[in-house]
Amino acid sequence: MALMHYPVTDKNGEVICSAVTNLDLHDMARAARTYGVSRFYVVTPLEDQKILAQRIVDHWVTGPGSKYNPKRKQAISLVMITDNLEQAIREIEQETGEAPEIVVTDARPQAKSMDYAGYRAHMDKGKPCILVFGTAWGMTKEFIETADIVLDPIIGPTDYNHLSVRSAASIILDRLLGR
Amino acid sequence: MALMHYPVTDKNGEVICSAVTNLDLHDMARAARTYGVSRFYVVTPLEDQKILAQRIVDHWVTGPGSKYNPKRKQAISLVMITDNLEQAIREIEQETGEAPEIVVTDARPQAKSMDYAGYRAHMDKGKPCILVFGTAWGMTKEFIETADIVLDPIIGPTDYNHLSVRSAASIILDRLLGR
Numbered sequence: 567m568a569l570m571h572y573p574v575t576d577k578n579g580e581v582i583c584s585a586v587t588n589l590d591l592h593d594m595a596r597a598a599r600t601y602g603v604s605r606f607y608v609v610t611p612l613e614d615q616k617i618l619a620q621r622i623v624d625h626w627v628t629g630p631g632s633k634y635n636p637k638r639k640q641a642i643s644l645v646m647i648t649d650n651l652e653q654a655i656r657e658i659e660q661e662t663g664e665a666p667e668i669v670v671t672d673a674r675p676q677a678k679s680m681d682y683a684g685y686r687a688h689m690d691k692g693k694p695c696i697l698v699f700g701t702a703w704g705m706t707k708e709f710i711e712t713a714d715i716v717l718d719p720i721i722g723p724t725d726y727n728h729l730s731v732r733s734a735a736s737i738i739l740d741r742l743l744g745r
Numbered sequence: 746m747a748l749m750h751y752p753v754t755d756k757n758g759e760v761i762c763s764a765v766t767n768l769d770l771h772d773m774a775r776a777a778r779t780y781g782v783s784r785f786y787v788v789t790p791l792e793d794q795k796i797l798a799q800r801i802v803d804h805w806v807t808g809p810g811s812k813y814n815p816k817r818k819q820a821i822s823l824v825m826i827t828d829n830l831e832q833a834i835r836e837i838e839q840e841t842g843e844a845p846e847i848v849v850t851d852a853r854p855q856a857k858s859m860d861y862a863g864y865r866a867h868m869d870k871g872k873p874c875i876l877v878f879g880t881a882w883g884m885t886k887e888f889i890e891t892a893d894i895v896l897d898p899i900i901g902p903t904d905y906n907h908l909s910v911r912s913a914a915s916i917i918l919d920r921l922l923g924r
Binding site: 577589592593596597599600601602635637638640641720721722723724726727728729730732733734736737739740741743744745 | 816
């Protein structure tokens, strides 16, 4: 799976590069590890943000955190920092010999979105895929349009659809891979 | 629902009072609002922690945050800070005329736990309930034993069961109340 910090939008719809959030890395890596995700790409083109993210990863994977909490090390070890999604896609292609399906999630309803039972059944065929989450106010419309599949927004019994990306990612992994 | 900061255990099993975490309040309030939860009790007996939690709430409900992000205000408005669970239970009893069922969630397998489909069907009967989440390394064994119902741990297809409380709460609300 991947967490995009660019290209995403701010609350006014402007394209921005969002800041890396420590707890996104922790919560999403722990959920990824729980649900058997192979790798968690943290995508940002900003040099200082890549350095920050790598410092967090190093603390838990090789630094003092790895001894303090080995379970956390197992989760954070899944994190790989990349400049863009293409880099992640190339890596998956090299490892699996097949280009992954790009599966995008968004809180806003999209023209052609797939439900979770539908995509879960499709995943069972075993094709590699990359599940892409957006930070801030979500990925740009143009970026979403390049995806192979867009999943339905997560909606509860109310009209409120403003979950954190940490919550949405956890729920989506549970819907697609939970027992 | 309620988030307990006491009585919980640390990584060595000692009983502690954990610190309030800003993103727990945000993520869990947003999930609560999404899934139609009536109130989100943040439970801590510590005076300084209650003041900190109330400052966060005030910022988003009546302070500058309420104008900056009215959607966040809707979520954080559900938060109520209490000294202990009894206080929350009494309030629910006063509002509904009935003592709520105390439903506890824990990452560790418990002797008699109920699955999500089972409790979802039970909830449909409409009895008030309070869904209780623990911080740190989870609620004490003694506290869990006082609950009416313990829900199954959230387990994925791996043997790793170390989700954040933010992730676990989101998944549990989705399993119990999602569409």
